[in-house]
Amino acid sequence: MDTLAALAGGFATALTPTHLLFAFVGCFLGTAVGVLPGIGPALTVALLLPITFQVPATSAFILFAGVYYGAMYGGSTTSILLNTPGESATIITALEGHRMARAGRAGPALATAAIGSFVAGTIATLALTFAAPVVVELALKLGPAEYFSLMVVAFVAVSAVLGASALRGLACLFLGLLLGIVGVDLQTGQPRFTFGMIEFLDGIEVTIVAVGLFAVAETLHLATRRKHGEDEILPVQGSLWLSKSDWARSWKPWLRGACIGFPFGAIPAGGSELPTFLSYYMERKLSKNPGEFGHGAIEGVAGPEAANNASAAGVLMPMLTLGLPTSVTAAIMLSAFQSYGIQPGPMLFVTQGDLVWGLIASLYVGNVMLLILNLPLVGLWVKILKIPTPQLYAGILVFATIGSYGVSNSVIDLLVMYGVGIVGLFMKRYDFPVAPAVIGMILGPLAEQAFRQALTISQGDVTTFITRPISASFLVVALLLAFGPKLWSAWVATQQRARA
Amino acid sequence: MSLALGRRATLGAALAFPALGAAWAQQRFDSLFVFVPAAPGGGWDLTGRAIEQAARTAGLVGSFQFENVGGGGGMVGLPRFVNQRRGQANALIVGGSIMLGTGITGKSSVTVRDVPAIARLTSEAGVIVVPAASPYRDFAGLAAALKANPGAVPIGGSVAGGIDHVMLGLILKALGRSPRDASYVGFQAGGQNIAAVLGGQVQASISGYSEFSEQIKAGRLRALAISGETRLEGEGSDIPTLREQGVDVTLANWRGVFGAPGTTAAQQQALASLMGAIHATPQWKEILRTRAWADAFLAGEAFARFVEKDIADTEAVLKDLGLA
Numbered sequence: 001m002d003t004l005a006a007l008a009g010g011f012a013t014a015l016t017p018t019h020l021l022f023a024f025v026g027c028f029l030g031t032a033v034g035v036l037p038g039i040g041p042a043l044t045v046a047l048l049l050p051i052t053f054q055v056p057a058t059s060a061f062i063l064f065a066g067v068y069y070g071a072m073y074g075g076s077t078t079s080i081l082l083n084t085p086g087e088s089a090t091i092i093t094a095l096e097g098h099r100m101a102r103a104g105r106a107g108p109a110l111a112t113a114a115i116g117s118f119v120a121g122t123i124a125t126l127a128l129t130f131a132a133p134v135v136v137e138l139a140l141k142l143g144p145a146e147y148f149s150l151m152v153v154a155f156v157a158v159s160a161v162l163g164a165s166a167l168r169g170l171a172c173l174f175l176g177l178l179l180g181i182v183g184v185d186l187q188t189g190q191p192r193f194t195f196g197m198i199e200f201l202d203g204i205e206v207t208i209v210a211v212g213l214f215a216v217a218e219t220l221h222l223a224t225r226r227k228h229g230e231d232e233i234l235p236v237q238g239s240l241w242l243s244k245s246d247w248a249r250s251w252k253p254w255l256r257g258a259c260i261g262f263p264f265g266a267i268p269a270g271g272s273e274l275p276t277f278l279s280y281y282m283e284r285k286l287s288k289n290p291g292e293f294g295h296g297a298i299e300g301v302a303g304p305e306a307a308n309n310a311s312a313a314g315v316l317m318p319m320l321t322l323g324l325p326t327s328v329t330a331a332i333m334l335s336a337f338q339s340y341g342i343q344p345g346p347m348l349f350v351t352q353g354d355l356v357w358g359l360i361a362s363l364y365v366g367n368v369m370l371l372i373l374n375l376p377l378v379g380l381w382v383k384i385l386k387i388p389t390p391q392l393y394a395g396i397l398v399f400a401t402i403g404s405y406g407v408s409n410s411v412i413d414l415l416v417m418y419g420v421g422i423v424g425l426f427m428k429r430y431d432f433p434v435a436p437a438v439i440g441m442i443l444g445p446l447a448e449q450a451f452r453q454a455l456t457i458s459q460g461d462v463t464t465f466i467t468r469p470i471s472a473s474f475l476v477v478a479l480l481l482a483f484g485p486k487l488w489s490a491w492v493a494t495q496q497r498a499r500a
Numbered sequence: 501m502s503l504a505l506g507r508r509a510t511l512g513a514a515l516a517f518p519a520l521g522a523a524w525a526q527q528r529f530d531s532l533f534v535f536v537p538a539a540p541g542g543g544w545d546l547t548g549r550a551i552e553q554a555a556r557t558a559g560l561v562g563s564f565q566f567e568n569v570g571g572g573g574g575m576v577g578l579p580r581f582v583n584q585r586r587g588q589a590n591a592l593i594v595g596g597s598i599m600l601g602t603g604i605t606g607k608s609s610v611t612v613r614d615v616p617a618i619a620r621l622t623s624e625a626g627v628i629v630v631p632a633a634s635p636y637r638d639f640a641g642l643a644a645a646l647k648a649n650p651g652a653v654p655i656g657g658s659v660a661g662g663i664d665h666v667m668l669g670l671i672l673k674a675l676g677r678s679p680r681d682a683s684y685v686g687f688q689a690g691g692q693n694i695a696a697v698l699g700g701q702v703q704a705s706i707s708g709y710s711e712f713s714e715q716i717k718a719g720r721l722r723a724l725a726i727s728g729e730t731r732l733e734g735e736g737s738d739i740p741t742l743r744e745q746g747v748d749v750t751l752a753n754w755r756g757v758f759g760a761p762g763t764t765a766a767q768q769q770a771l772a773s774l775m776g777a778i779h780a781t782p783q784w785k786e787i788l789r790t791r792a793w794a795d796a797f798l799a800g801e802a803f804a805r806f807v808e809k810d811i812a813d814t815e816a817v818l819k820d821l822g823l824a
Contacts, residue, residue: 047540187684198608268691322694324691345713453685
């Protein structure tokens with residue numbers, strides 16, 4: 001009951017006209033930076049940091065939370081319409097979403113993404129309100145050994161995006177793994193695959209590669225194939241709104257996505273990309289018409305979009321309850337707390353109750369605001385597809401270039417982006433799927449570091465992965481996912497034969 | 501520290517700034533160019549912005565221009581600053597102890613030695629913590645375990661070769677063990693390191709005091725020793741130094757500013773005296789308080805000597821760790 005009273009107090013703070021305005025500006029800015037490839041919420045919040053000198057803490061955090069949530073909504077828009085993920089968490093959305101857009105179903109794809117984000121965002125915010133301390137304590141029980149086993153589960157889930165040929169898919173996955181380990185190794189401090197270039201010491205930014213593989217490669221591909229009259233995007237057909245069957249196919253993925261995404265946000269090494277892979281895998285396996293996947297299945301948009309929004313709320317949980325940043329954006333928000341002389345930590349709910357509950361209440365408000373902001377925009381966004389292809393893609397290149405340069409003011413980043421784009425062109429031309437490369441790049445370093453951290457802690461004892469119960473259960477789940485369906489169908493077949 | 505009070509005081513101070521600005525001191529520079537070799541939002545960036553905030557409200561500098569180039573622990577930005585700002589009298593680059601290590605391990609051709617030292621501003625001592633439930637009640641307990649078998653005591657921190665790793669290396673050396681025997685677990689962001697020690701995944705952890713301060717206050721982590729020359733003042737003053745406990749190791753993560761190469765001694769002196777004037781403003785004191793940064797002001801020749809010694813020390817430890 002205390003929670004409810006505190007939350008009510010929070011709403012009283014969040015619903016004042018000034019704070020509503022801050023929430024609106026935040027949501028709007030967030031949506032805009034989400035749409036721009038390369039520029040993410042972390043950079044935006046960092047650039048807004050000087051505002052902390054001017055306005056009270058509550059207003060600033062309501063603004064930042066709006067940016068953070070807004071970016072999660074906005075990122076999906078370009079993924080769906082232009083096959084250009086604005087954020088790494090919306091890469092998976094591009095897989096099915098862009099197929100839907102090509103088939104003239106951009107409207108429903110955007111709508112299911114927006115409503116799914118709202119549903120999952122709200123569920124996750126509810127969970128944040130009532131379960132935060134419990135979930136965070138559970139997340140602390142996970143150590144490097146558990147993370148590694150969790151990555152094994154994720155690698156099994158990657159099989160869902162490998163495409164028609166497992167060999168080609170795996171080749172791309174390994175390309176991604178290779179790109180992922182560029183930079184200084186955490187465990188030894190030694191640079192790997194940097195070719196003596198200081199610019200590569202911090203590794204290669206995932207968004208740079210994603211923009212290269214998706215946006216640049218797509219543009220080059222269209223430029224080379226245009227004379228052949230291929231790859232024309234169909235004009236938007238039918239209703240922009242979800243049909244009855246779209247609703248029926250979307251609601252379960254929304255709920256499942258929310259359940260997968262939320263806990264991942266709380267895990268210090270979780271990130272928002274991982275749950276989107278797992279959600280996509282799950283939807284593909286559970287779908288009644290798996291054949292549609294790869295050709296524009298609405299479940300493949302609804303699930304991952306819900307998952308990435310839920311994880312965004314999840315990230316706030318360890319930040320508010322323990323002062324632990326589990327994403328770059330959260331880390332920058334923490335430094336904003338400090339510029340108010342507030343030290344976020346286990347005591348934050350006690351010492352800064354008004355601020356925290358105002359922030360949580362504004363998350364509810366922001367979610368509603370984003371839904372209201374985004375649904376009417378669907379009609380506007382799909383008009384983008386009416387722009388003639390050459391002009392449209394020239395525009396995408398410009399935005400991709402500005403966005404990627406803006407991240408770190410680095411020309412090397414641009415060279416990498418265009419270099420990767422050319423590689424991506426050939427991958428497209430010869431039918432290699434690009435998603436596994438990006439996923440490999442995200443999972444590879446996480447899995448590798450977790451593996452080595454776990455072994456350092458266990459003094460080289462490999463059995464640590466099976467003697468720790470949570471780690472062992474993850475490995476069992478991975479085994480079941482990998483071999484379960486085959487064993488099950490084999491068993492069913494033998495049963496039928498026995499009956500016959 | 502009362503947090504609620506602290507916040508109100510900050511707000512009050514923020515409101516009072518424009519009023520203070522009316523009493524303008526003499527303007528020293530029309531404009532100042534501040535180069536931050538790190539992404540917005542980090543410690544160096546905040547140091548740069550704090551200089552702006554204090555200097556502008558006191559009217560010491562007319563306008564500020566910032567450039568952020570992150571990457572490689574400052575080693576991506578530093579060469580760019582050196583190449584593009586040669587001889588520019590009103591250019592500053594923010595930097596600190598982290599640059600020394602990355603310059604050495606990365607075998608960079610441009611190092612901190614290439615930019616004239618202007619002033620050290622803040623420093624933060626490292627602290628070694630264990631989870632509340634740890635069997636190590638004090639530093640002596642942990643030291644005994646480390647002495648017996650360093651490999652059996654996994655200790656977390658930031659990237660290998662970073663300042664946390666250097667601190668562990670120095671401690672092991674002082675205890676008579678080889679720094680290479682350590683079970684050092686490098687974590688990506690600060691958050692992961694805190695989570696690992698809170699959850700008991702590693703037996704102990706090393707980081708700057710502010711990373712752990714809230715967890716220490718809440719009783720979830722126990723601070724065993726601090727790496728400063730003296731104890732902290734105020735909050736955390738009950739944590740003994742390593743030296744007090746018979747381990748002759750002092751280390752601090754300092755931040756400061758450097759000038760452009762090719763500037764004259766007089767131009768560098770002007771920047772140093774500007775930093776001195778900024779350091780003397782009430783705004784700067786207020787920022788140090790809200791950010792919980794320890795004042796470590798040291799300017800000109802003394803600072804240059806300090807940097808030289810720090811480079812030599814860091815090099816020696818990194819050699820012992822097998823990283824240089």
